[in-house]
Amino acid sequence: MPDGLRAVGLIIALTFRADPWRAAWLVVRSPIAMCSLLGTAYGAKLLIDGALTANGGGVLAGALALVAVQLLGTLSGVGSLAARAMVIEKTTLLIDLRLMQAALDTPGLDLHETPRHRDQLELLRLRRGELGEVVDSVSHNLGMLLLTGGSVLLLARIHPLLLLLPLAAIPSLLVSPLAERMRVRAQEDTVETLRSANHVFELATNASPAKEIRLFGLGPVLLDRHRREWDRADELQNRAVWTGSFLAAGSWLVFAAAYVASIAFVAVLATHGRATPGDVLMSVQVAAGVNRFVQGLVFMAGWLYGQIKTAGRLVWLTNYARSALPPVAEPAEPPDRLSSGITFEGVTFRYPDTEREVIRDLTLHIPAGTTVAVVGENGAGKSTLVKLLARFYEPTEGRILVDGTDLRSFDPVRWRTRWAAGFQDFARFELLAGETVGVGDLPRIGEPAAIDSALERAAATGTVEALPLGTRTPLGRTFDDGVELSGGQWQKLALGRAMMRESPLVLVLDEPTASLDAVTEHELFRHYASRARGMAAETGAITVLVSHRFSTVQMAELIMVLDDRRLVEVGSHDELIARNGLYAELFELQASSYR
Numbered sequence: 322m323p324d325g326l327r328a329v330g331l332i333i334a335l336t337f338r339a340d341p342w343r344a345a346w347l348v349v350r351s352p353i354a355m356c357s358l359l360g361t362a363y364g365a366k367l368l369i370d371g372a373l374t375a376n377g378g379g380v381l382a383g384a385l386a387l388v389a390v391q392l393l394g395t396l397s398g399v400g401s402l403a404a405r406a407m408v409i410e411k412t413t414l415l416i417d418l419r420l421m422q423a424a425l426d427t428p429g430l431d432l433h434e435t436p437r438h439r440d441q442l443e444l445l446r447l448r449r450g451e452l453g454e455v456v457d458s459v460s461h462n463l464g465m466l467l468l469t470g471g472s473v474l475l476l477a478r479i480h481p482l483l484l485l486l487p488l489a490a491i492p493s494l495l496v497s498p499l500a501e502r503m504r505v506r507a508q509e510d511t512v513e514t515l516r517s518a519n520h521v522f523e524l525a526t527n528a529s530p531a532k533e534i535r536l537f538g539l540g541p542v543l544l545d546r547h548r549r550e551w552d553r554a555d556e557l558q559n560r561a562v563w564t565g566s567f568l569a570a571g572s573w574l575v576f577a578a579a580y581v582a583s584i585a586f587v588a589v590l591a592t593h594g595r596a597t598p599g600d601v602l603m604s605v606q607v608a609a610g611v612n613r614f615v616q617g618l619v620f621m622a623g624w625l626y627g628q629i630k631t632a633g634r635l636v637w638l639t640n641y642a643r644s645a646l647p648p649v650a651e652p653a654e655p656p657d658r659l660s661s662g663i664t665f666e667g668v669t670f671r672y673p674d675t676e677r678e679v680i681r682d683l684t685l686h687i688p689a690g691t692t693v694a695v696v697g698e699n700g701a702g703k704s705t706l707v708k709l710l711a712r713f714y715e716p717t718e719g720r721i722l723v724d725g726t727d728l729r730s731f732d733p734v735r736w737r738t739r740w741a742a743g744f745q746d747f748a749r750f751e752l753l754a755g756e757t758v759g760v761g762d763l764p765r766i767g768e769p770a771a772i773d774s775a776l777e778r779a780a781a782t783g784t785v786e787a788l789p790l791g792t793r794t795p796l797g798r799t800f801d802d803g804v805e806l807s808g809g810q811w812q813k814l815a816l817g818r819a820m821m822r823e824s825p826l827v828l829v830l831d832e833p834t835a836s837l838d839a840v841t842e843h844e845l846f847r848h849y850a851s852r853a854r855g856m857a858a859e860t861g862a863i864t865v866l867v868s869h870r871f872s873t874v875q876m877a878e879l880i881m882v883l884d885d886r887r888l889v890e891v892g893s894h895d896e897l898i899a900r901n902g903l904y905a906e907l908f909e910l911q912a913s914s915y916r
């Protein structure tokens with residue numbers, strides 16, 4: 322089955338799951354409404370011919386047909402708007418859940434970080450609302466087909482030559498999908514521009530950049546950039562819409578000419594007694610209708626085409642989530658404790674869709690129980706190394722071994738349950754303060770003692786105690802009475818979250834203290850280093866510190882120095898100082914700036 326049909330099938334199935342009775346009503350109501358339109362034209366013909374020929378039976382049949390179609394027409398409208406709104410709302414909810422599920426099922430980060438995939442996700446997010454209308458759209462298409470087919474049959478009853486009239490609609494049928502394709506293509510081409518405009522909008526309306534924007538007087542620049550991005554997107558989309566409209570107008574002129582010719586033809590037939598006055602009236606009504614019906618059919622087909630594209634993106638995302646990491650036949654279970662350690666064997670890495678290697682031929686063994694610091698200039702590849710270790714990405718070449726087992730043979734979800742981590746770009750979960758911390762170890766989110774001791778390990782007890790309701794304080798603007806925290810306070814809670822898992826195999830602290838001052842960071846890391854020693858004895862855990870502050874870095878037993886995509890030095894602080902290489906140079910530079 323073609324992908325588009327499969328995608329529509331999936332959305333129809335979801336709609337029926339969301340609200341079966343109302344969905345069924347939506348399917349039949351449009352064809353009913355269309356039949357009533359045809360019935361009106363035919364009933365009127367019977368009535369007029371009956372009246373003009375004094376045929377009582379004909380008049381009665383015409384009158385009954387008109388009453389019946391009026392009833393049908395009224396019936397098809399009953400509760401339709403409310404039913405449509407409810408079906409759309411319920412289906413959208415299911416689609417949102419499915420979209421969230423698929424996005425969350427992607428084990429890596431490239432869905433969010435690779436522009437090509439991000440664009441697909443963005444278009445899906447923007448247009449997902451229309452998926453709830455698929456059943457309605459299919460029903461309208463069916464109705465329009467019925468109407469067009471029925472009209473053709475009625476015209477053919479007058480004279481078979483009138484069967485040619487629908488042929489005049491072929492240009493519109495060809496033009497419409499073409500115009501819609503151009504519109505969709507323009508939308509795809511402008512997604513990056515719109516994303517950029519949206520980024521500018523977020524900058525102008527969000528709290529966090531407000532200070533810098535005012536200080537640097539960026540307001541007019543942002544407004545100007547937003548306007549320019551929109552203008553660019555608008556120009557591209559307008560061009561597509563105008564070209565489409567121009568083509569459509571041409572195709573409709575063809576039809577209009579055919580319509581006028583048809584009516585003239587029936588009038589001539591009537592003057593020769595080969596058609597009745599009722600036929601003339603019916604042909605005027607129906608032939609004019611054919612124009613609108615085909616127009617409707619074409620419009621509906623275009624509408625459906627757009628929905629099929631969006632549904633296709635949902636299917637793409639679902640398949641992408643499934644195939645992002647090839648399943649391992651019998652995944653190995655991550656060890657309970659590390660005995661040998663973690664080994665990088667000739668690891669080289671390029672981000673998807675990029676040419677440049679950001680890590681080159683990295684080979685290193687990190688013994689179990691080690692605290693290792695990763696240093697290097699901005700963009701040296703420190704965070705990328707952490708992403709590879711967490712299996713957010715696979716090495717382009719080489720492999721990473723955990724106690725001799727290839728990382729690829731672990732299920733990534735299982736592997737990450739053995740992790741604890743704090744990041745510079747930490748999440749701000751707007752929950753109760755205790756929950757914000759507790760999500761770091763979901764099975765224990767309801768254990769106040771576990772949360773208290775995580776906060777203590779993160780030296781964040783004071784931060785929570787200062788909140789009006791302690792761990793029960795709602796955080797953020799999601800709550801009416803939510804408390805807004807400072808950047809440093811959010812970061813302390815993120816550190817608490819990182820401390821929830823008590824015996825991880827890997828503890829990563831990737832610049833998690835960037836919002837904290839150097840003294841606090843130093844103290845915290847001393848705290849963590851002593852915890853790391855405890856964990857090392859217990860589970861052979863490896864602690865990875867990423868920091869630009871050398872006072873922190875020097876606490877690590879092993880220091881990796883990255884430069885120009887390569888591991889250039891490795892050793893303890895004393896060894897690296899004695900070597901007098903890049904580390905010693907950077908250390909001296911930072912130390913002298915504090916003197």
Ligand SMILES: Nc1ncnc2c1ncn2[C@@H]1O[C@H](COP(=O)(O)OP(=O)(O)OP(=O)(O)O)[C@@H](O)[C@H]1O
Pocket residue numbers: 434435672673675679697698699700701702703704705706
């Ligand atoms: N998702 C991505 N796609 C493409 N390139 C990326 C992506 N993420 C990072 N990079 C590039 O990879 C290189 C290494 O980035 P990384 O974030 O690992 O550096 P870092 O050493 O952690 O830097 P910093 O000290 O500034 O945090 C940089 O050149 C960066 O531009």
